[in-house]
Amino acid sequence: MSSDKLLDDKWLKKLDRQTQGMLDRIVPNRKTFGEVFDKQTLLRLGKLISDNVIDQVDFPISTGKEANIFRGTTPEKDFVAIKIYRTSTMTFKHIASYIEGDPRFEYGYKNRRDIIEEWARKEYKNLYLLRKAKVRVPAPLKCLHNILIMDYIGDAAKAAPMLKDVVLRNPQKVFDEIMTFMTMMYSVKVVHADLSAFNILMFRQKPYIIDVGQAVLLDHPSSLEFLKRDIHNITHYFKRYGIESNEQEIFEKLTKKKK
Numbered sequence: 152m153s154s155d156k157l158l159d160d161k162w163l164k165k166l167d168r169q170t171q172g173m174l175d176r177i178v179p180n181r182k183t184f185g186e187v188f189d190k191q192t193l194l195r196l197g198k199l200i201s202d203n204v205i206d207q208v209d210f211p212i213s214t215g216k217e218a219n220i221f222r223g224t225t226p227e228k229d230f231v232a233i234k235i236y237r238t239s240t241m242t243f244k245h246i247a248s249y250i251e252g253d254p255r256f257e258y259g260y261k262n263r264r265d266i267i268e269e270w271a272r273k274e275y276k277n278l279y280l281l282r283k284a285k286v287r288v289p290a291p292l293k294c295l296h297n298i299l300i301m302d303y304i305g306d307a308a309k310a311a312p313m314l315k316d317v318v319l320r321n322p323q324k325v326f327d328e329i330m331t332f333m334t335m336m337y338s339v340k341v342v343h344a345d346l347s348a349f350n351i352l353m354f355r356q357k358p359y360i361i362d363v364g365q366a367v368l369l370d371h372p373s374s375l376e377f378l379k380r381d382i383h384n385i386t387h388y389f390k391r392y393g394i395e396s397n398e399q400e401i402f403e404k405l406t407k408k409k410k
Contacts, residue, residue: 189238195295196233204293204300208233212310215362217270222303222310230303232289232310234274236267238297268296274364275299277341281363284339286332288360304352304359314358314388315348322392325358329385332360334405337378340369344377347384378402 188196199205209222212232223233275294278301282288289302304311319325329351336343343350344365352359367374379402386396 188235192235192238192297195298199293199295199298199300205231205233217267217364222305223300230305230307231292232301232303234271234299234301236271236297236299238264238267264297270364271297271299273366274362277363277366280339280341281336281360281366284335284341286335286360287357288363304354304361311352311354311359313349314351314353317353319353319392320356322389323394325353325356326385326389326392326394329358329360330401330405332358333378333381333385336366337369337405341366342369342371342374342378343381344374346381348388375406378405 196205196208200207203226205223206226206228207224209224209230212220212222214220218234218236221233221235223231225231272294275291278288278291282290289304291299291301293300314325329346333343333346343360343363344367345362346360350360350362352361367377369375371377379398382398382401382405386394386398386401389396
């Protein structure tokens with residue numbers, strides 16, 4: 152019998168007491184509720200409470216293509232980010248190009264839930280690897296099936312905004328730092344593969360790289376194409392600040408390969 156089946160009902164009741172009102176406000180549409188907080192996900196949140204990883208779910212931060220992110224609170228009253236991958240509506244068409252060719256997925260998978268849970272573990276591992284390489288990313292704290300717990304980026308009032316939603320005081324400094332992070336990622340043989348102003352948070356004038364679930368190893372057959380796209384996305388965005396750069400030169404400098 153799985154650990155989920157053995158979960159004491161009192162923890163599910165505690166979860167319900169603490170979050171039912173919040174859930175009703177977040178997802179009044181029952182269909183959306185079921186897509187995010189299905190029975191197994193609620194049980195897993197209950198286990199995270201029983202294990203003292205989190206104490207409660209506070210409020211939603213964002214909704215993405217594959218997951219919803221909430222702010223949570225630990226028993227020590229620290230804030231964390233709770234990323235819940237949707238088990239019923241995750242878009243396989245979107246993620247297929249990142250999985251096929253990744254040696255970490257060579258063993259295959261059995262069903263939708265398996266690949267979603269592996270995707271969550273992949274993001275956890277990528278965060279750990281990039282954090283170790285000194286790239287500024289949220290620290291991964293716990294991964295339980297389709298739920299990823301990590302550092303919360305923001306303050307008590309609100310989560311840190313996306314790069315696309317802020318006006319930078321020193322855009323050249325931020326641009327240079329993002330380029331440095333891309334170089335550091337490449338040095339540990341990782342390419343973000345979806346880097347843009349949507350996947351960078353700004354907190355206290357510093358950029359934080361997020362959403363690294365799709366990040367691929369250099370062994371991936373499309374890794375260099377993904378890298379070129381990342382470079383294009385960032386250089387194109389910073390043109391609004393008058394920062395002009397040569398994408399090919401950046402690519403060659405970053406990879407130290409002449410094309």
